[in-house]
Structures are given as C-alpha cells and as structure tokens.
Amino acid sequence: MSSFLVLSGGLSPERDVSLRSGRRVAEALRLVVNAEVLEADVDAGLIQSLLNLQPDCVIPVLHGAAGEDGALRDVLTSMQLPYIGATGAAARLAFEKPVAKALLAQAGVSTPAVLALPHATFRELGATALLDGIRDYLGLPIMVKPSSGGSALGCSIVRTAQDFPPAMVGAFAYSEFAMMEQYIKGTEVAISVLETNDGITALPAVEIVPQSGIYDYNSRYTAGTTEFFVPARLSSDVTAECARIAVLAHQVLGLRDWSRTDLIIDESGTPWFLETNAAPGLTETSLYPQALAAAGLNLGEVTKALVEHAILRNERAFTA
Ligand SMILES: Nc1ncnc2c1ncn2[C@@H]1O[C@H](COP(=O)(O)OP(=O)(O)O)[C@@H](O)[C@H]1O
Ligand SMILES: [Mg+2]
Known part of the structure; x- marks a missing residue:
C-alpha cells in the first residue's frame, strides 16, 4: 500500500499553527485516498524516519523557518523524495519578504515602499x-x-x-x-492560487475583517474574532486585478502547486502586494481552505491530485 507523509510542527514560532494545518490536511486526505497517511514532526530523527518509512510522497505543512525558508525542501530533494509545493530555491525567494517585493515591483506590481x-x-x-x-x-x-x-x-x-x-x-x-x-489603509484580501495540470488558477478572493482592526495572531487562530467575506466584496475589475497579481506572484517567484498572496486594496482600488506564502496555512480558520470551499473544491481531493502530480514530477526528474 502507498504511504503519504504529512510533515508538520518543527521548531518555528508557528509550530502550533503548523500542527493544526498538518492534522487537518492528513484527515482530509485519509477520507479520499486508499493509502496510509502518516504524520511526522520535524526533529533530529527526521532523516532516519524518512529512510525507514520511504513515503511515496511528502506533504510539507511547515510554516516559518525550515518549512518555508527552503531548507527542509532541499533536504527532501537531496533524498529524491517527491513532495508537494515549492522547491527550496523558490520557497527562499518568497520567504524573504523584501526580496519577493522587489521581484514583484520589477514585474510592475505596486508594493508599499x-x-x-x-x-x-x-x-x-x-x-x-x-x-x-x-x-x-x-x-x-x-x-x-x-x-x-x-x-x-x-x-x-x-x-x-x-x-x-x-x-x-x-x-x-x-x-x-x-x-x-x-502603511496602506484599505481592505485586506488573500488570494489562494492552485496549480494543476490545467494551469495556474486564482481561487475566489477572501476578504479579511478582523474585529480588532489588525489581523494579528489572535484574530487568525481564534474562531469568531475575524469576519471573512468570500468572495471578497470587490468590483469585478479589482477582483480580476487581484487574481492576476496572485498568479503573477506564483510565476515570478517560481512556486509550485499552491500558494497564497496577501494584498491590501487602497481607497482608489489599487491592490498593493504584501507577500506570498509558499506553504499556506490549512487550519480550521485559515484562508486557503475557505477559498477552496468557495470554489467548490475539497481539501482532500485537491491534496490527492497534488500528491499524484508530485509523484509523476519526481519520476520525470530522477529517471534519466
Ligand atoms: N504595509 C502594510 N500596511 C498595512 N497593513 C499591513 C502592511 N503589512 C502588513 N500589514 C498587516 O499585517 C499583517 C501581517 O503582514 P504580512 O506581511 O502578511 O505577514 P505575515 O507573514 O505575518 O502574514 C497583514 O495581514 C496585515 O493585516
Ligand atoms: Mg500574510
């Protein structure tokens, strides 16, 4: 039987968020695949567990350093294991926000000074x-x-x-x-991007309205502290422009499979690029699952398709 390994946790300050994301994606995947879905934390025993388990695909759901700075992805690449999401090199570009902003600015996107x-x-x-x-x-x-x-x-x-x-x-x-x-005063939106065999698509924009006025840690992970509007209450022109920027960011940064771009739209309707996440949060209150639901997509089915795609991609890369 095939086995897929969800990696979450790690030592970053976002450990708890990552564990919640990991649990959620593992549960969703178990409902739709005829394979063993394992979960592992990232610690000193990781390489040995990868060698023992030999998973058919790894699903890194690590936020913050190691997960998003590219290090863990380079470890997986060195072990020739298939995994979902960006390569180490691309994750590194997205992870350094000033670098990502510079690349998007060069591509003509507005980003705050x-x-x-x-x-x-x-x-x-x-x-x-x-x-x-x-x-x-x-x-x-x-x-x-x-x-x-x-x-x-x-x-x-x-x-x-x-x-x-x-x-x-x-x-x-x-x-x-x-x-x-x-500082940009305006409406905050997150645009989730999904890349499949059919191409790169922006999912419906999620508008974020935190009760406290700031989308801080508490507003993100305590249910009921933030109001979301999906799709965002934007004109069709602004919606289309946000989607264009999120797809462009995915391409310019060289990301794969999934990503999420955060924007603020000012009073004149201009979207300002803040950042792109190569490993979007997948917790109960996270933005990516809300966007999938609005598009009528199921997290488990989407992850399954990405796993299948990652396995084929790896076979192509490592068979001469
Ligand atoms: N330039 C800005 N102007 C106004 N608000 C901002 C700006 N940059 C960030 N924020 C606010 O701070 C939050 C966190 O910023 P972001 O760059 O997206 O970092 P994180 O990686 O922590 O999500 C955003 O969700 C937004 O609410
Ligand atoms: Mg953000």
Missing part, C-alpha cells in the same frame, strides 16, 4: 538617528515586520515616534532583519 535593515546596523550606527531618518522617509504610520516569518508574529503598526523603538524590538525578536514598510 520598504526599508530592510539587520539588527547589527542599529547597534553599529545607533538607533535614534536611524529611526528619525526612516520616519521622515516613509512617513507615519509605518508597518514594522520581521523580514521573514508569518502569522503576524513580531508585526506592529507605528503610529507615533514613541511606538517605533518597541516595534523594532518586537520584529528583531523573530528575525535578524526587520522591514519598515509604508
């Missing part, structure tokens, strides 16, 4: 003068985020000069690089 600096620069040059200059350049409010990572951990809005230093400390707690980005 950004500066990205490592912690070391603040130590070497002194924080006060640096922050004054950045504030003048970008103008308040400013969004401060770790340059990589997800679930809005370490993200905050700087509305006054006093908010700036603690916001930087918050971002540096999660990553060596922090990004300071022009």
Whole structure:
C-alpha cells in the first residue's frame, strides 16, 4: 500500500499553527485516498524516519523557518523524495519578504515602499538617528515586520515616534532583519492560487475583517474574532486585478502547486502586494481552505491530485 507523509510542527514560532494545518490536511486526505497517511514532526530523527518509512510522497505543512525558508525542501530533494509545493530555491525567494517585493515591483506590481535593515546596523550606527531618518522617509504610520516569518508574529503598526523603538524590538525578536514598510489603509484580501495540470488558477478572493482592526495572531487562530467575506466584496475589475497579481506572484517567484498572496486594496482600488506564502496555512480558520470551499473544491481531493502530480514530477526528474 502507498504511504503519504504529512510533515508538520518543527521548531518555528508557528509550530502550533503548523500542527493544526498538518492534522487537518492528513484527515482530509485519509477520507479520499486508499493509502496510509502518516504524520511526522520535524526533529533530529527526521532523516532516519524518512529512510525507514520511504513515503511515496511528502506533504510539507511547515510554516516559518525550515518549512518555508527552503531548507527542509532541499533536504527532501537531496533524498529524491517527491513532495508537494515549492522547491527550496523558490520557497527562499518568497520567504524573504523584501526580496519577493522587489521581484514583484520589477514585474510592475505596486508594493508599499520598504526599508530592510539587520539588527547589527542599529547597534553599529545607533538607533535614534536611524529611526528619525526612516520616519521622515516613509512617513507615519509605518508597518514594522520581521523580514521573514508569518502569522503576524513580531508585526506592529507605528503610529507615533514613541511606538517605533518597541516595534523594532518586537520584529528583531523573530528575525535578524526587520522591514519598515509604508502603511496602506484599505481592505485586506488573500488570494489562494492552485496549480494543476490545467494551469495556474486564482481561487475566489477572501476578504479579511478582523474585529480588532489588525489581523494579528489572535484574530487568525481564534474562531469568531475575524469576519471573512468570500468572495471578497470587490468590483469585478479589482477582483480580476487581484487574481492576476496572485498568479503573477506564483510565476515570478517560481512556486509550485499552491500558494497564497496577501494584498491590501487602497481607497482608489489599487491592490498593493504584501507577500506570498509558499506553504499556506490549512487550519480550521485559515484562508486557503475557505477559498477552496468557495470554489467548490475539497481539501482532500485537491491534496490527492497534488500528491499524484508530485509523484509523476519526481519520476520525470530522477529517471534519466
Ligand atoms: N504595509 C502594510 N500596511 C498595512 N497593513 C499591513 C502592511 N503589512 C502588513 N500589514 C498587516 O499585517 C499583517 C501581517 O503582514 P504580512 O506581511 O502578511 O505577514 P505575515 O507573514 O505575518 O502574514 C497583514 O495581514 C496585515 O493585516
Ligand atoms: Mg500574510
């Protein structure tokens, strides 16, 4: 009997989210495949378990470092195992938000102005003068985020000069690089992308309206704290433009199988690119499953099709 292995957990701050995503996808897959669906955490025993289990396909559902920075994917590639989703190289481009933004900007997409600096620069040059200059350049409010990572951990809005230093400390707690980005006021939407044999398709846009006003960790993973509208309440022109950008991001970053692009649409109707996730969340409250449901698709069936596709892709890559 075939066996598929869902990898989740890991050591990133998004461990809990990943475990929930992993459980959900494993349960959905079990309902539709005639194969063993195993689940494993990512720890020091991983390579040995992969060697013992020899799964027919791996489904990495890891968020944050190791899962999305490309490392684990390169390990799977080195073991010649088929897996769903982006290669290590592509995941790395998407994971570094300032890099992804630069690539999308080159492709003509609007993305908020950004500066990205490592912690070391603040130590070497002194924080006060640096922050004054950045504030003048970008103008308040400013969004401060770790340059990589997800679930809005370490993200905050700087509305006054006093908010700036603690916001930087918050971002540096999660990553060596922090990004300071022009704040865009508007409607937040997430566009899930699915790539199958039929091509790359954008699923219905999910509009996000958090009760707290900020789509933070709590708003994401506590049921009932955020209102979603699927499809988003957008004009058909803006909807089409969001779909175009999400498909373009998937292509420009070289992603595979599935991805999710986060955008904010300003008052004039312009969508601003924030980031693309190579391993979209799949928990009960996550955006990707909502988009699949709105498109009339089932998570288990979609994952099954991606698994079959990944197995064929691997056979082609490793048979001369
Ligand atoms: N430039 C910005 N302007 C306004 N809000 C932003 C901006 N960047 C991020 N946000 C808010 O912060 C959240 C997290 O940002 P995002 O870049 O998507 O990181 P994550 O990987 O944590 O999802 C977004 O969902 C959005 O609510
Ligand atoms: Mg996001």
